[in-house]
Amino acid sequence: MHDDTLPPANPAEAAILAAGLRVEQREMPQLIRLVARRLPADAEAVREALCQVRRKGWASAMVAMANRAGEVWARRAEAEAAAATIDEPEPSEDRLRAALDAAIRTRLRNAAPRPGAALEAVEAELVDVTGTALSPERHAALARAVAEAHGLDESESARFSRAAAHVEERRRQELRAAEANAREKRREEVKRLREWERSLVGIEALPGLLGCTEREALRWVAAGLLPVARKLRLPKSGGRERWEFDPAELKPLRAEVAGWREAERAQNDSRQGDRSGRAPQRGGTEQGLARAAALAGRGGKVANAAVARAAALDRYAAHFATARAMIRRIVIVTGPTNSGKSHTALDRLARAESGLALAPLRLLAHEFREALAARGVEAALSTGEERILAPGSKHLAATVEMCPFHTPVDVAIIDEAQLLHDRDRGAAWTAALMGVPAREVFVLGAPECVPMVKRIAELCGDEVEEISLQRKGPLHASTTPVPLGGLKEGDALVAFSRRDVMGLREELVKRGRKVAVVYGALSPEVRRAEAARFRSGEADILVATDAIGMGLNLPIRRVIFSTLKKFDGEERRDLNSQEIKQIGGRAGRYGHHEGGVVAVLAGAGNPEAMRALLDAPHAPPPELRPQVQPDADIIAAVAKEIGTDSLFGVLARIQRAVLRKDDPNYRLAELTQQMAIASAIDGVANLSLLDRWTYAMCPVDERDNGITRLARWAVDHGAGRPVMPPLAGRLPAPERASGEELQRAEKVHKRLVAWRWLSLRFEGAYPDRAEAEAETARLDAWIEDVLKQQRRGRVENAPEKARVSSRRKAA
Incomplete structure (x- = not known):
């Protein structure tokens, strides 16, 4: 308490003493500052200031109450909002509890228009924060709170709670079953891979398997007739490697040994004939070796070469049949930023009868579409989560991942080609550049992209032209x-x-x-x-x-x-x-x-x-082999070849067996996130292998529990339940939004991107697209308003300052 025996040090302290309120000594410094802003201050002004001093403590007390009650859905924001409604300096515990309950009810009521959607939204938010689902008891308590907040009477609330508990219990069972099934599939696939690896033999075993000499075996390996299953760098060997072979692949080749020997004899006779002036015997050598090379790689059902042949990643350019059937001309337009690369290519695209502009971002795809419109050309739009049709138009602006590979056009633009080197998205640029079905392809990028673009053009057999632009200003x-x-x-x-x-x-x-x-x-x-x-x-x-x-x-x-x-x-x-x-x-x-x-x-x-x-001059890139990754056709082909329905198993085999690390033309893109998603959803019932592959390609943020959320969506999808879009609930007024609330809104927006991406691919399972788009637009507008308000942070207290000023004038 304040010492009443001492005279007040200033008018604010005098006003506090005159109000006759109980004030703790530790509260006095802050209270004096607040009252000083309200001078002249009567008892009511002091009372308001004291409540303001104590609200932080009240909020902490309310959070503790909620924790004791197990109400994990009660946030600090609700406690602070409740504290702000209390206008008596010494409220009872019941008064604090009542204020908190009112704030929680408001939040639950505003989470979504319908009780079911509100329950889903609040629980999804809790899973996002904690990474785990509510216990059945806590879920039931939350369901009751949501029902009461939406004004359901006692019987309606009971029915809602029972139905929610039934759905949640079924979902939990399905999630547990999916996790167990996925673990079992992983064990089987890992066992299959290990058995395959244990079956491999070194080069010393080839004579016994093929009935040949060691020298013959070495020659045939060097000629590519005997498929190498794996190369292992030996430790402390100065870079030496151990080459290993799959006996299942080699045994069927034993019948070809005689033909190989005959082909070699014919080749030797041909060389001797050339040296002696005799006419060589044509056909034997070429046909024999060609037949031998074609036969190399035959093997059992799970043979490595057979899997590689099914995936054909080492012949990736041939995967794009429409583009390979065309005579394409690649025009590489390079230059620094602000050199007019896009302007040059867009002018040509606008003059073409049909065309395609591929951008790295949805934002830039929109800009391409607008740039074409400014040139008098209407274009459709296609991005991962958005489609805009343009009936009758033969032009399309799209993100690179949405490149249409089966619709020929006259001109295409591929922007930011230096992203061919990007660890996460480089494979999409490889596919676009190899597969875009355009007669003239403008490839825009920094000069660093030129060597790899030329390498890709060479692999595709395309003509190349270079245009180098200079920056338009110093x-x-x-x-x-x-x-x-x-x-x-x-x-x-x-x-x-x-x-x-x-x-x-x-x-x-x-x-x-x-x-x-x-x-x-x-x-x-x-x-x-x-x-x-x-x-x-x-x-x-x-x-x-x-x-x-x-x-x-x-x-x-x-x-x-x-x-x-x-x-x-x-x-x-x-x-x-x-x-x-x-x-x-x-x-x-x-x-x-x-x-x-x-x-x-x-x-x-x-x-x-x-x-x-x-x-600095442009440094040559350290790696010129373009990145490649499987698509749905390759996933299906490999799964059929190895006889599995496990997406994890297919991706593991692709990583191990499909594209050797020393392949001269290509390198396998990073598949870590796809494999993590496959591990999470491989056991979901009623989702096909290709459905699971689609989920594995969904853009999610692992740091935001994205894979866990995706697995829950996949389980609902497989069970035939509609997957509801993420909702942000009631948003505070922009001028009162905290940094935490802004960040939460950004996360919900990002989740909506993933939801909308999936809704374009699984319309039946993700049906409420209009609601998702409306929520996306609402969040966009709110976030922009928050950013505007925060920029005016210096004048946020203007009303309070004006009130203090008027009091001082009145004094």
Whole structure:
């Protein structure tokens, strides 16, 4: 308590003493500050201030109450909202409980229009947060709370709770059965692989298997007549390898040994005839060796060569029959950012009778469509989660993964071809470049892409032409670091994480700057809105991740790096020359600025090192073999060959057996996430192998429990239950939204992307597409409003300041 024997030190303290309220000594400093803002302050003003001081403690007490009651669905946000409604300084525990109950009911009622959908939404959110499902008891309690919140009477509430418990118990049983089935399938497939590996023999066993000499065996291996199943690098051997062979593949070849020997004798006779001037015997050598090569690889049902032949990844170009039937001309258009690559190709595409523009992002596919419209050409749109039809049109804008491989066109554009080297998406560019059925293919990218594009054209037998463009305005590096307070209108500050972007934005807002933000978690619609805000001058500084390095035509004067390091998914490393050029090249947009400047934020790195990277010559890529990955046809072919219905088994065999690591032409793309999804859903009943492969290709974020959520959706799909779209529930007013609530909305939006992606492929299982699109649009609008409100953070307390000012004037 405050010591009443001491005289008040200031008018605020005097007002507090005059109010006669019980105040703890530890509360007094904050209370004095709050009352000082309300002077002149009567007893009611002091009472309001004391409630404000205590609300944080009340919220903590409410959270503890909910935890004791097992109400894990009660969030801190509900407790804070409940505390804000209490206007008596010393509420009872019952009063706190009643306020919390009211806030929870409001949230459950606003989670979705219908009780069933609200229950699904709240439980899905809890699974996302904890990674585990509610216990049956907690699920039942949540169902009752949802029913009461939606105004169901006692009998209706009981029926709803029973039905919800029945559905949930069935789902749990199905999930357990699916997990057990998947584990059993994995065990079987791992056992099959290990048995195959144990059956392999070294080169020393070939004479016994084939009835030949060791020298003959070595010759036939070198000639490719005997398939090598596996190559193992021996430890501490200076790079030596052990070659291993599958006896099941070799035994059927024993009958071909005589033919091989005959072919070799004919070949030797031919060489001797050439040396002696005799006419060689034609046909024997070529036919014999060709027949031998064709027979090499025959084997048993699970033979490695047979699996490889079924997948045909080592002959990947031949997989695209429509493109191979055409005479294609590849036009490689290279140049730095801001050199007009897209403009050149779009002009040609617009003049074509039919055409296709493939972009790396949905945002850029929209921009291609709009660019064609500006040239008088209407085009349809196809992305992973969206379709826009254009009846009668023969032009299409699409993301690279949506390339149509069976509809010939006159002209196609493939943008950002340097992504051929991307670890996660490079295989999609390989497929698009090899498979796009266009007579003229414009491949746009940085100069680093040229060697691999040429390699792919060679594998496809396509003619190649190169066009090299120069930047339309000068770009130079500043050797003077830029302080945060030295940012000017038209500057773009680049960071490499959402957290850093938002932290820099907050610092700039505190300095009175108007800021737009662009980062990967934002939808294309919000990114475009933020870009428009920067372009129009409503925001004078852009803070962004490297998402601006691809597309987004922005009038940036300077690109300023807040760091010269980034986390690439595996490690935190220095930026490379290509990244500096791609991102920094956004500065000095032609038509807006005479030139561009690339700089480093003060304390963020060495400007000289950044300049060296910007000016560095283009380094040859370390790997020229394009990445390839299976598609549905290859998955089906391999499954048939090895006699399995396990997606995990098919992918494991593809990883082990289909494409050797030393293949001269191709390398297998990373399949880690697809295998993780396969492991999670392989045991789901009533989903075919190709259905499971479709799920494995769905864009989900593993860090956001994406695979767990996908498995739940797959179980509902297999059981014939409709999969409901994720919902965000009631959103707070944008001006009151916290950073946590903004991030939660972004996550729900990302989940909606995955849901909409699946709804285009399984319309019957994902039926409420209109609701999903409406929720997506609502989140887009709310997130953009939040970002606008946060940029006005300096004046958020304006009403309160005005009230204090009026009181002072009245005094």
